[in-house]
Amino acid sequence: MVIESNPHHVVIIGGGFGGLNAAKTLKNTPVKVTLIDRRNLHLFQPLLYQVATGGLSPGDIAAPLRAVFRGSKNIQIFMAEVVAIDKKNKKILTHQKTIDYDSLIVSTGSINHYFGHDEWRPYAPGLKSIEDALDIRRRILTAFESAELTDDESLRRELLTFVIVGGGPTGVELAGTVGEITRYTIRKEYKSFDPGSARILLVEGMNRVLPAFPEDLSQACEKMLNDLGVAVMTDTLVTNISGHEVSLLKNKQETKIKTQCVLWAAGIKASPLGKIIAGDNDKMLDRSGRVIVEPDASVPGHRDIFVIGDLAHYRYRDGQPLPGLAPVAMQQGNYVARLILARLENKSIKPFRYFDKGTLATIGRSRAVGIVWKIKFKGFIAWFLWLTIHLRYVTGHQNRILVLIQWAWNYFTWARSARVITNVYEHAPSDYVKNK
Amino acid sequence: MVIESNPHHVVIIGGGFGGLNAAKTLKNTPVKVTLIDRRNLHLFQPLLYQVATGGLSPGDIAAPLRAVFRGSKNIQIFMAEVVAIDKKNKKILTHQKTIDYDSLIVSTGSINHYFGHDEWRPYAPGLKSIEDALDIRRRILTAFESAELTDDESLRRELLTFVIVGGGPTGVELAGTVGEITRYTIRKEYKSFDPGSARILLVEGMNRVLPAFPEDLSQACEKMLNDLGVAVMTDTLVTNISGHEVSLLKNKQETKIKTQCVLWAAGIKASPLGKIIAGDNDKMLDRSGRVIVEPDASVPGHRDIFVIGDLAHYRYRDGQPLPGLAPVAMQQGNYVARLILARLENKSIKPFRYFDKGTLATIGRSRAVGIVWKIKFKGFIAWFLWLTIHLRYVTGHQNRILVLIQWAWNYFTWARSARVITNVYEHAPSDYVKNK
Numbered sequence: 001m002v003i004e005s006n007p008h009h010v011v012i013i014g015g016g017f018g019g020l021n022a023a024k025t026l027k028n029t030p031v032k033v034t035l036i037d038r039r040n041l042h043l044f045q046p047l048l049y050q051v052a053t054g055g056l057s058p059g060d061i062a063a064p065l066r067a068v069f070r071g072s073k074n075i076q077i078f079m080a081e082v083v084a085i086d087k088k089n090k091k092i093l094t095h096q097k098t099i100d101y102d103s104l105i106v107s108t109g110s111i112n113h114y115f116g117h118d119e120w121r122p123y124a125p126g127l128k129s130i131e132d133a134l135d136i137r138r139r140i141l142t143a144f145e146s147a148e149l150t151d152d153e154s155l156r157r158e159l160l161t162f163v164i165v166g167g168g169p170t171g172v173e174l175a176g177t178v179g180e181i182t183r184y185t186i187r188k189e190y191k192s193f194d195p196g197s198a199r200i201l202l203v204e205g206m207n208r209v210l211p212a213f214p215e216d217l218s219q220a221c222e223k224m225l226n227d228l229g230v231a232v233m234t235d236t237l238v239t240n241i242s243g244h245e246v247s248l249l250k251n252k253q254e255t256k257i258k259t260q261c262v263l264w265a266a267g268i269k270a271s272p273l274g275k276i277i278a279g280d281n282d283k284m285l286d287r288s289g290r291v292i293v294e295p296d297a298s299v300p301g302h303r304d305i306f307v308i309g310d311l312a313h314y315r316y317r318d319g320q321p322l323p324g325l326a327p328v329a330m331q332q333g334n335y336v337a338r339l340i341l342a343r344l345e346n347k348s349i350k351p352f353r354y355f356d357k358g359t360l361a362t363i364g365r366s367r368a369v370g371i372v373w374k375i376k377f378k379g380f381i382a383w384f385l386w387l388t389i390h391l392r393y394v395t396g397h398q399n400r401i402l403v404l405i406q407w408a409w410n411y412f413t414w415a416r417s418a419r420v421i422t423n424v425y426e427h428a429p430s431d432y433v434k435n436k
Numbered sequence: 437m438v439i440e441s442n443p444h445h446v447v448i449i450g451g452g453f454g455g456l457n458a459a460k461t462l463k464n465t466p467v468k469v470t471l472i473d474r475r476n477l478h479l480f481q482p483l484l485y486q487v488a489t490g491g492l493s494p495g496d497i498a499a500p501l502r503a504v505f506r507g508s509k510n511i512q513i514f515m516a517e518v519v520a521i522d523k524k525n526k527k528i529l530t531h532q533k534t535i536d537y538d539s540l541i542v543s544t545g546s547i548n549h550y551f552g553h554d555e556w557r558p559y560a561p562g563l564k565s566i567e568d569a570l571d572i573r574r575r576i577l578t579a580f581e582s583a584e585l586t587d588d589e590s591l592r593r594e595l596l597t598f599v600i601v602g603g604g605p606t607g608v609e610l611a612g613t614v615g616e617i618t619r620y621t622i623r624k625e626y627k628s629f630d631p632g633s634a635r636i637l638l639v640e641g642m643n644r645v646l647p648a649f650p651e652d653l654s655q656a657c658e659k660m661l662n663d664l665g666v667a668v669m670t671d672t673l674v675t676n677i678s679g680h681e682v683s684l685l686k687n688k689q690e691t692k693i694k695t696q697c698v699l700w701a702a703g704i705k706a707s708p709l710g711k712i713i714a715g716d717n718d719k720m721l722d723r724s725g726r727v728i729v730e731p732d733a734s735v736p737g738h739r740d741i742f743v744i745g746d747l748a749h750y751r752y753r754d755g756q757p758l759p760g761l762a763p764v765a766m767q768q769g770n771y772v773a774r775l776i777l778a779r780l781e782n783k784s785i786k787p788f789r790y791f792d793k794g795t796l797a798t799i800g801r802s803r804a805v806g807i808v809w810k811i812k813f814k815g816f817i818a819w820f821l822w823l824t825i826h827l828r829y830v831t832g833h834q835n836r837i838l839v840l841i842q843w844a845w846n847y848f849t850w851a852r853s854a855r856v857i858t859n860v861y862e863h864a865p866s867d868y869v870k871n872k
Contacts, residue, residue, distance in 0.1 A: 040581060040857055057495035059854035066625040067853060076627045079581040096585040130858055145476060145515040149532040189502035191512045398845045398853050402838060409834045417503060417834050418495035421476055422566055 007032040007074075008344055010337075011092055011101035013082050013273065015042050015065050017326045018107030018309035020395070021333030023075055024068075029341055033075040034099060036092070040064055040079050044394050046326060047403070048127055049170060052136035053177040054416040060402045062130070063395035085276055087302055103304045103340045106273055106291075107333065110310040110324060113269035113288075120241040124262040127170055138421045139261045140178065148192045154258075160198040161259040163246050165238050166266030167204030168212070169361040172221060174263055175202040176363035179228030184365075184414045200230045201257065203248060205266075207234050210361055210369070212323070217369040220378045224363040238266070268324070270311050277307065286313045290321070295351045297336050306339075308332035314352075322354055326393070331355060360386040365411065443468040443510075444780055446773075447528055447537035449518050449709065451478050451501050453762045454543030454745035456831075457769030459511055460504075465777055469511040470535060472528070476500055476515050480830050482762060483839070484563055485606060488572040489613040490855040491846055496838045498566065499831035521712055523738055539740045539776045542709055542727075543769065546746040546760060549705035549724075556677040560698040563606055574857045575697045576614065584628045590694075596634040597695040599682050601674050602702030603640030604648070605797040608657060610699055611638040612799035615664030620801075620850045636666045637693065639684060641702075643670050646797055646805070648759070653805040656814045660799040674702070704760070706747050713743065722749045726757070731787045733772050742775075744768035750788075758790055762829075767791060796822040801847065 008031045012019045015037035026033045044061040051058055069075045080094035085104070092099040112126030125135045140162070147159040164175045182198040189195070202209065202225060208218040209225070209232055222232050239254065240247035246262050248255045270289035277291055277299060278284040284300065286292055290313035291299060297312060299305040308314075309329030313321045322328045335352045342349045360370030360382060368382035377385060387407065394400050410416055444467045448455045451473035462469050480497040487494055505511045516530035521540070528535040548562030561571045576598070583595040600611045618634040625631070638645065638661060644654040645661070645668055658668050675690065676683040682698050684691045706725035713727055713735060714720040720736065722728055726749035727735060733748065735741040744750075745765030750758045758764045771788045778785045796806030796818060804818035813821060823843065830836050846852055 040577060040855060057493035057854075058856045058858070059493035062856045064853060064855040066622065067851060067855075070624055076584075078585055079578075080585060094585075096582075097587075130856060134858070141476060142515075146532075148512075149514055149516060149530075151533075186502065189506055396853060398842070398849075398851070401841060401845075405837060405841065406834070409837075413834075415503060415834070417500060417832060418493075419476060419500040419503075420494045420498045420566060422494070422570070 008102045008340075009034065009100060010103045010105065010340060011036065011099055012105045012107065013037075013092070014107035014109060014271075014309075014311075015039070016045070016107055016109050016309060016329065018109075018329035018333040019105065020065075020068070021330045022105050022107070022308070022337040023333075025334050025337035026341070027069065027072045027075060029074065031074065031103075031340065031344070033072075034078065034101075035065065035069070035075060036078045036080055036082060036094065036099070037065060038079070038081050040066065042068060042395055043130065044399075045128075046390060047394070048130075048133050049173045049177060051130065051133040051418070052127060052174065053140065053181060054137055054419040055177070055410055056403060056406055057418045057420075058130045058133070060399055060406065061394065063399060068395065082273065082276070085305075087277075087279075087305065090304070101304075103306070105306045105308065105333070105336055106277060106311060107307070107309045107329060108271040108273040108311055109329075110268040110288075111271055112264060113267040114264070115267055117241075120262075120264070123241045123243050124165065124264040126264040126268075127174070128268070134422055136174075136263055137419075138423070139263075140181075141419060141421050143261050144186065144190065144195065148190050150192075156193060157199075158244065158258040159260060160193065160195075161201070161257060161261070162198065163201045163203060163257060163259050163262045165203050165241075165246075165262065165264050167202055167206070167209035167232070167234070168265060169210065169359075171202055171204070171263075171265035172209055172225065172361050172363055174265060175200055175230045176225055176228055176367065179225065179230045180364040181416065183229050185416050196229070198229070200228075201233060202230050203233045203236050203238060205235070205237050209234070213359070213361070213369065214371070214376065217371075217376060217378060221361065221363055221369045224367040224369075224379075228364050228367075268310070274307075274311055277305065286321070288313075296339060297332055297352060306336045308336055316354060325359065327357060328354060360389070362386045365414075444538045444776075445470065445536060446539045446541065446776060447472065447535055448541045448543065449473075449528070450543040450545060450707075450745075450747075451475065452481070452543055452545050452745060452765065454545075454765035454769040455541065456501075456504070457766045458541050458543065458744070458773040459769075461770050461773035462777070463505065463508045463511060465510065467510065467539075467776065467780070469508075470514060470537075471501065471505070471511060472514045472516055472518060472530065472535070473501060474515070474517050476502065478504060478831055479566065480835075481564075482826060483830070484566075484569050485609045485613060487566065487569040487854070488563060488610065489576065489617060490573055490852040491613070492839060492842055493854045493856075494566045494569070496835055496842070497830065499835060504831065518709065518712070521741075523713075523715075523741065526740070537740075539742070541742045541744065541769070541772055542713060542747060543743075543745045543765060544707040544709040544747055545765075546704040547707055548700060549703040550700070551703055553677075556674075556698075556700070559677045559679050560601065560700040562700040562704075563610070564704070570858055572610075572699055573855075574859070575699075576617075577855060577857050579697050580622065580626065580631060584626050586628075592629060593635075594680065594694040595696060596629065596631075597637070597693060597697070598634065599637045599639060599693060599695050599698045601639050601682075601698060601700050603638055603642070603645035603668070603670070604701060605646065605795075607638055607640070607699075607701035608645055608661065608797050608799055610701060611636055611666045612661055612664055612803065615661065615666045616800040617852065619665050621852050632665070634665070636664075638666050638668050639672050639674060640668070640670045641673050645670070649795075649797070649805065650807070650812065653807075653812060653814060657797065657799060657805050660803040660805075660815075664800050664803075704746070710743075710747055713741065722757070724749075732775060733768055733788060742772045744772055752790060761795065763793060764790060796825070798822045801850075 041062040084093040236250040291307040310324040358372035362368040477498040520529040672686040727743040746760040794808035798804040
């Protein structure tokens with residue numbers, strides 16, 4: 001038992017982009033750091049859709065937190081789940097341990113949100129965790145396997161219909177990749193049907209895909225999706241999802257589409273840590289459950305608690321909250337760490353400033369759209385930029401090499417070889433077992 | 437609906453080493469082939485322990501069957517589970533489909549066996565499937581994470597005790613790798629304890645590890661295990677396994693060892709397909725449930741049904757059954773395929789001859805023992821031979837590159853980066869949640 005010693009103790013909850021960058025900035029400084037995460041790894045979420053579609057293995061986009069901070073004497077890591085925060089006594093409660101803090105950085109991100117329809121969750125997995133990605137991979141691949149086995153044409157049609165809900169970057173990436181797989185990768189691998197005949201629908205509630213992008217890029221994106229066999233339905237709302245059917249509403253007209261594979265990319269909300277921080281004070285949170293923070297990312301009334309990344313509602317210069325993007329979280333993590341260090345020296349630093357390098361959305365092999373350094377890009381150049389930037393930010397040198405090799409391999413062979421399906425018999429769709 | 441056409445129809449059940457090689461030999465021949473497997477992949481089982489210990493990702497040692505046979509017009513693949521074989525009418529029954537056969541090759545391997553103690557299964561996973569490997573990986577890694585969290589020294593001792601049951605090649609590989617991890621890989625990654633203090637026990641019922649190897653190699657192996665911190669207990673039987681304790685019996689003395697991580701490498705038995713083939717006729721099976729086959733690998737009384745690999749009891753020249761090794765299954769798969777082709781041309785071929793190239797067991801980095809081309813090897817040379825041979829046989833060019841890079845990386849950095857833990861909160865050990 002060592003008695004709590006002198007150094008200022010910074011506790012970081014969440015090892016995502018925000019927390020990881022805060023810890024990196026505090027590495028080998030005079031503060032003591034405790035990094036708490038439910039997982040033992042930092043996940044490179046922007047490539048999670050490639051795990052879901054069999055292009056990469058989970059290990060390729062996950063860096064063990066302990067390996068990242070192996071040489072750092074001032075950083076301790078706990079794999080634990082935070083269940084309460086005692087703001088008054090400055091304590092973090094986990095199931096196993098109570099931890100005192102001097103400064104607290106909370107960066108636990110967001111979770112899937114079904115807008116009051118949690119009953120859709122089992123039929124329409126989102127894409128936030130490795131388990132989600134493997135679940136989606138299993139659903140896509142077993143759909144083709146079941147289609148090969150059945151002699152019932154209408155069931156095969158149902159199995160070969162994929163509905164992706166949500167036309168933001170994640171929905172576009174998923175739909176585009178499913179299109180690429182059916183049109184190219186597995187085209188010659190089945191004897192009972194042509195995978196190219198698969199029906200892929202991308203459903204978006206607004207009037208265009210990628211609503212956060214300029215309109216001409218949305219149009220370019222829709223064209224690229226169409227080229228990959230994806231049908232885009234805009235101004236369309238989902239009214240019901242079951243294991244066999246999805247109901248869509250457009251112009252007050254309801255359509256029912258038979259499908260066993262619905263993927264959810266329509267909504268996220270703040271992680272439950274927001275509510276733990278707010279306690280009884282609902283006014284601390286916005287509609288999505290994000291904590292509304294001060295210009296220095298601290299929680300109003302608690303200058304030693306910082307909330308960053310997707311969990312934070314950070315009102316920026318234009319009056320809008322900053323978007324839930326990795327660069328925002330990374331820059332905030334770095335900023336808050338520097339702020340804590342400055343405070344210890346009784347110095348002040350300038351308010352947080354977000355440096356927007358741009359955003360890119362990829363649609364499939366050689367296809368992407370986006371804005372980088374305020375210039376619009378589309379097609380191959382956008383895709384190449386996307387590839388370079390993502391490779392640059394994947395954590396871990398070995399991961400970077402593994403991702404590069406698999407991308408190069410997949411590019412030249414059109415293959416996707418990370419097609420392991422796990423727990424298939426525990427999750428067999430009802431027809432897979434009962435049919436015939 | 438196409439009516440069954442003329443070509444001779446070979447159905448292969450199981451896409452392991454035996455089935456895969458039979459199908460490869462029958463590729464682009466005049467026969468029609470249907471390959472049935474519960475999975476969509478061929479698993480390179482000899483490297484499964486590296487997935488269990490975080491050195492490789494599942495995708496690295498799994499080749500999608502459809503990708504392997506992409507160019508093969510005469511091979512259809514079904515992902516399905518066989519529930520019955522109608523030998524009289526020559527039909528295979530799966531949940532989804534009934535399939536007629538002219539010749540049948542069954543190569544479904546073996547499963548974990550607890551010698552009448554199935555109640556041990558939840559506490560002591562074996563190493564046969566990808567799920568098994570990920571389960572073992574989760575247990576090993578969460579043990580260290582829980583040890584970092586607890587302040588209870590006796591609980592930490594329990595968490596840092598690993599018991600591997602069975603001193604054959606799999607048990608030796610697992611114990612050696614756990615030793616390597618604790619002594620090198622993660623040595624500097626924890627603040628509450630020294631991973632090098634972990635206790636690793638390898639328990640073997642016979643009087644030496646690797647009982648199938650020459651005695652001097654067993655001794656060399658035990659020495660190498662000791663160097664990695666593994667304590668070897670021979671002549672020792674396991675009498676009970678619970679979630680917190682394992683009971684051992686040596687010289688009529690019972691010892692109880694507190695541990696939450698027991699790994700099972702002590703026994704396998706034939707896959708349930710053996711019983712399906714035998715039906716009421718128990719005499720067709722040996723004690724392990726293997727089908728006793730004729731010199732041409734056919735089932736007595738059914739010259740069109742062949743059983744190969746781990747599922748077969750093939751009595752060889754010395755009167756002993758051939759061992760359950762990948763080379764045996766591969767050579768039998770090739771033999772049976774050639775036999776079927778020869779029969780169609782009314783030709784005969786020589787009886788099956790097993791070409792024994794040797795066996796190697798690896799103990800950890802730079803350490804292995806074995807016999808190759810009848811010469812004994814130990815130490816670095818044996819390890820290098822093991823590495824070269826395994827790399828040679830990994831299926832798929834991309835997998836070979838990925839495995840090579842990760843091995844090279846791990847060798848030079850001592851790292852193991854495939855440390856993704858999945859489903860951790862669904863499988864938390866009781867103490868992990870309840871302690872403190």
